[in-house]
Amino acid sequence: MSADDAPDGEAADGLNAFVTRVTVDGDADGPLAGRTVAVKDNISTEGIRTTCGSAMLDEYVPPYDATVVERLREAGATIVGKTNMDEFGMGGTTETSAFGPTKNPVDPEHVPGGSSGGSAAAVAAGEADLALGSDTGGSVRNPAAFCGVVGIKPTYGLVSRYGLVAYANSLEQIGPFARTVEDAAALLDAIAGPDERDATTRYDAAEGGAADAPGVPDDTHPADATEYAAAADGDVDGMTVGVPTELVEGADDEVVAVFEDALADLEAKGVETVEVSLPSVEHAVQAYYVIAMSEASSNLARFDGVRYGVDGGEGNWNESFASSREEGFGDEVKRRILLGTYALSAGYHDKYYKKAQDARAWVKRDFDEALSEADVLATPTMPVLPPKRGESLDDPLSLYLMDANTVPVNLANLPAISVPAGEADGLPVGMQFVGPAFGEEAVIRAGSAVEK
């Protein structure tokens, strides 16, 4: 399959960061006027092919815009293309795309991270000022760390998921990339807020109410009264940063060294660091994959080759359905659908899915306790440096373990940021800050202090 079928696409993009190149000017002279934005290819764009990195959606052209895309247009941004990604967001290296792997602009031999690897690479290479990705278990923070840019995973419910092609909807949020914390926060300002088309965007932070719902007088949303870009002021004097020992111990030595240097810099700026413990995270990766795969097995049932997708051809319904999916889905997607189906099947539900939900509740409680002792928590974003392309594909389990520091945040529905903290062996190392629910300003402020 061609890596890029847009005119001048391939020549302009040796990184294979884009699946489709377009130019869509914003509607008005808004806060993002003059800025270019790349959009992950699982976010619907009216009239522009949206493939999710899958052969299944090779020819799919959405008839509507995702809410975040509408908001980009309203903010005056120019959309410059749809970015490459792990198929349906399933992967941590952007190597499972049906359109070929994306290269890391810092060192093209290495992966850019995933699954929003195309978005991170586009920003790191200067092909776009800003980008949107989606983060289900770290898919914004992982490639941000590996490509040396900033990525934010918002609190679940801050940003509308309407028009995001669902993979694991209880976990995923759309999030911004940029080369600076302030720019990423400005993009978050543009996309955050309530959306009546997505009931999981929260109205009324205090009471959890819905706009216009009977008996809910307060219809404010956390984003309404907040300006995230203004929080990128680097002023962390007096802030308490908790360091969860479990999430530092597991990281490679050269990663830990960069992380500790960055912490020392923060201390010099008036930050107090405290050790905190998150005993539950030992089970977070297992719980995450059981939940994500289970949700995937259900969400991806819509790809039956009738309304869209690969035509299953002759045969009865079941045969046609199964052959459409055999042809349209890649290995990692099939693997997750099958493991999810297994985990939900009679006899195994209690062993896997129910236990995973217990672990999720435990992780949430642990984070709440740790965040009662600190304003934000800090960890290395990724426990490893970006691997070389082709290194990790054959061993799914090793790939899943790479997500140890990012997935607990999605299980707990909290906000987090990854900011470049330095380099080791010439490759970027990211630092992650995690905040309390709707505490985006705190993680943005902490992140901005690392870059200043």
Next chain:
Amino acid sequence: MTATDEGDASAADADAVDPDEVRHVADLARVDLDDEEAAAFAEQFADVLDYFAALDEVPEVEDEPDLVNVMRADEVRDGLTQEEALANAPDSEAGFFKGPKVS
């Protein structure tokens, strides 16, 4: 795989996954697999399910999130046109999706 033995956790042990079980699950999930895929998945599933088995150590945790009704008023609004809805279908006829026969 019978997959109905509720109390018998040992049946779910990783080493019990063979290509036939993978095929059975693939059947439930409506995904065709060739022999090579079924064999490779069986091997990988053993590792992954073995890893998932660590969830046995997780204690029961009470989680009672505050839930609110987020229903909106049931009003008629513009949706996709029939033409838009059908635009991505591999096959359609007289304004309808055309699917394979059900049995």
